[in-house]
């Protein structure tokens with residue numbers, strides 16, 4: 001009885017202590033960035049404690065809404081002086097637990113840094129603040145005839161997309177964030193501010209110094225806070241043609257993809273959905289597709305060449321026994337198709353109300369795709385898991401959305417076993433454990449298998465050099 005009482009007293013004491021220190025923290029931060037930009041309510045902290053994944057959330061002590069690079073620099077400098085963790089937050093649509101605050105601290109929300117700073121249409125580039133979302137940028141530049149085509153299904157912030165090295169359905173044609181970021185403004189762990197590709201740099205290529213831009217793309221907020229990004233833009237194609245091709249079996253769909261890619265056809269999108277995913281999309285997005293392993297394709301070009309592209313793809317799919325090859329030229333039909341594809345994540349979770357999804361993210365050389373998709377299917381069967389499959393197969397990248405009851409530890413253990421087995425198979429065939437989602441907290445254990453001890457030690461040395469007190473997004477990636 002006494003032990004229970006004293007445990008309760010200790011808990012209460014610790015709670016009061018943390019409450020008092022987070023109040024003091026909030027007071028100091030308010031004096032730096034103003035009252036309106038600091039939130040301590042449970043609701044706001046809860047909203048910032050998790051992303052879209054099943055990874056358990058942890059609330060930060062305080063949420064700060066930065067309005068400028070100067071704010072970010074001052075906040076980080078203050079946090080460094082107190083050794084308080086800083087966790088950057090874009091829109092919270094990540095899927096590897098990157099924004100959780102396991103050690104508490106300050107969640108730095110960049111959504112109010114939402115200005116498009118410059119558009120250089122003649123150079124096909126733009127500079128934005130980190131909180132601008134991909135849809136906001138595309139709306140802003142619509143009249144220029146240009147687009148920013150990297151499209152994770154969610155309307156993510158461009159800072160978050162840089163931080164995770166995001167991609168999406170059009171990476172097969174336009175590249176991922178890595179190929180589309182030209183320069184970044186980054187606030188380092190001591191509050192200093194750098195430009196990764198030169199103080200004013202936005203040249204198409206450079207051999208100058210180390211490639212700092214690529215160091216900060218994909219660092220998931222562990223090396224610095226991205227405050228501005230200079231990005232490549234692309235011409236909106238004169239003509240667009242989409243197509244849907246259901247196949248007799250999964251192997252046919254995957255082998256047709258490999259053949260299309262190996263033929264060098266400049267396909268703009270080539271997305272695979274297995275029969276379970278098609279079924280889920282039919283239900284969720286009110287489509288009426290045949291329930292079969294299916295490819296969604298899109299071709300971009302001039303009026304004269306998209307039909308030729310479509311024809312080559314059609315012939316290739318037919319040679320792999322597709323059941324039909326239906327073109328979608330109508331703008332609304334195309335929009336409906338891609339909206340359904342972008343909502344696949346929610347469609348899969350809706351198959352089992354109350355469930356959450358865990359998305360695997362392996363990416364392999366295209367010649368290894370067919371084998372590993374078969375492996376992924378067989379393992380699902382062996383472990384008796386529900387996991388619709390969807391993928392950016394033109395890149396050799398696909399996701400198994402394993403549906404899981406987040407309150408059932410046995411199911412979570414099975415999902416863990418499954419994703420480990422799939423990731424190790426990807427490494428065996430010279431792939432990577434994550435093509436676009438990042439490591440976060442979910443894939444940390446796999447890094448050693450991918451890079452070996454010397455590789456990990458090199459990453460640790462970089463982290464130590466840039467963030468010696470480990471205040472930037474601690475507990476993530478390494």
Ligand SMILES: Cc1cc2c(cc1C)N(C[C@H](O)[C@H](O)[C@H](O)COP(=O)(O)OP(=O)(O)OC[C@H]1O[C@@H](n3cnc4c(N)ncnc43)[C@H](O)[C@@H]1O)c1[nH]c(=O)[nH]c(=O)c1N2
Nearest residue numbers: 090091092093094098152153156157159160166167221226
């Ligand atoms: C329905 C749906 C569909 C998709 C996806 C999600 C959802 C919900 N995603 C995943 C997600 O949208 C993607 O990882 C985004 O890049 C995350 O951007 P947020 O702004 O939401 O970052 P979020 O706030 O979730 O943060 C992600 C990570 O980046 C860090 N971070 C955020 N802003 C930062 C900044 N300014 N500086 C430094 N670090 C920062 C965070 O600390 C965290 O570690 C995805 N992804 C993908 O690549 N391809 C896809 O196809 C999809 N599809």
Ligand SMILES: CC(C)C(=O)C(=O)O
Nearest residue numbers: 095153344345359399
């Ligand atoms: C995380 C998920 C939703 C994703 O990457 C996709 O749909 O491609």
Ligand SMILES: [Mn+2]
Nearest residue numbers: 168392399436
């Ligand atoms: Mn994806």
